[in-house]
Amino acid sequence: MAFPYNDTVLEHFKNPRNVGRIEDADGKASEGSPACGDMVSVYIKVDEETKKITDIKFESYGCASNIATGSIITEMAKGKTLEEAKRITWQEASQALGGLPSIKAHCSVLAVECLRSAILNYEEKHGLVVNLEPTTEEIVRKKLRRVMNPMKGLDMVATNLVKEIVVSEGVIRVVVDLPEDHQFAATIKEEAKERLENLWDVKQVIIEFSRTWQRE
């Protein structure tokens, strides 16, 4: 039979590892929302001395690539130090799964980010986080590097979809180099907004689409 995913992904989807909750977790986080169709929660236990992840569990409301990535990433992070675990990338998780369809990148990248957020949550609780800095164009660009371009399977910055970024008095304006009625315009808009809206000093996010975009 022909399935949309490879055998490794299907294996993790059918029998996800480290599923569940840690009630007395040292760090925990959720990424995504029911609205975007994918949501992940990650719970970690950390050894205070060695800063190693001694236990990790995840929950997923999402599609197969979301569940499989949650499963593989918890396997990869277990036993690693926080610094090591932070550096696990989506590409590495995808590689460990034998490759994910690029169009599904945005569903699976959530699990990777959720792991980082759970680590950040631990660091915040233990006073390990540096001071808040004001949002700049560079910070916006960095955030947008986590928004996938489903046409390429790479982020929207790397694929030159970001035409313009303006940050002024708590308002971020981003111009995307796509027509408004493009197949993926709505998804990209929603994801970009989600990435930027939780910046501490941002009141409003405006995502606009370029009218000059020409089909190749």
Next chain:
Amino acid sequence: MIQKIIYMDNAAATRLDEAVFEAMKPCYFENYAVATSEFGYSQGLEARETLAEARASIAGALGAAPEEFIFTSDSTESSNLALKGVAKALGNKKGKHLIVSKIEDFPVLQSARALERQGFEVDYLEVDDLGFVKLDQLESLLREDTILVSIQHANHEIGTVQDLETIGRLCSEKNVLFHTDATHTFTRLPLDVRRIKVDLITVSAHTIHGPKGIGGLYVRRGTPLEKIADGGFHEFDLRAGIENIPGAVGFAKAVSLVTEEENARLKVMRDRLIEQVVAKIPLVTLNGDPQKRIPQNANLSFHHVEGESITLHLDMYGIAVSTGSACFSRSLEASHVLMAIGGDHERAHGSIRFTFGRYNTMEEVDLVVETLATIVENLRRISPLGKQGGV
């Protein structure tokens, strides 16, 4: 492992009936000529006769005259021709305003958007939470310059059947043309153009065990319509291109094979599935109206779980169904139909559509419900939603 496939996505495609295939065969191997003009050679004349018979029998099923029915390649083309053909014929005469419902299938919706880009004005009619179009809103939107209203007979995802009689009356009172997409109702529900004031009807063979690649458009006599693809003078000069005679013959045969008994049987399977799912699985919502829905459609949302995960698990058991989840679609957007009836993403992402056909059995229905119950339970166990004290 050899597994029996349970196909419950008959709104997307259906297994061809052997009798349809047998009826089509001579058009490929015996007389494969194209239909010629009345002065052509004998095979061409015979082909012309065959095409005329197929046309007459399908038109008859709608209560229409043969010359009021043209063949197209499928319902996408039919709906494109209906909307763009009327716009072309009336855009510079009567006006540039159209009304379509928000829950139309893509051929109507995207044709309307294409016309908007050409300077036409389109109103998108709202629906209530069961999927019925708001008739009072329709009444207030009809204008002097309205050239066409397009509202589907029944919805392709949630199965809700619209009140065509009232819609047709409202349109004709205001002298506005009315098109309906009957892709999912033709032969499954009564539709007679002598009783319903409808000017254009989209139909297709692929939903009733006929071949893919053949559809049709009913065009009431005198309806202003211009063809949208240039070529020869086929199909009463409304649709250029070589006639798909095997398809037309297959379509006519498929229409003749649908019976009242079959439609009643589909309805029993539909009701059994809904009743069993609701009894065995907690936290389920039926999408669409329980009664006014097509006999072959059940659409249910499973709270706290995502549709693509359900369909993939079912697929591994050999069960084919579809979902309104964003992850399943080519645009990565949640079903516009489920969003329009509720505006709730979780309901759209967790929705599963089951559509029945001639080859489904009661035994399959029970097996699907049983399998589904296990899958949903397992997925809920790993879901962060619907639990106390999460992150």
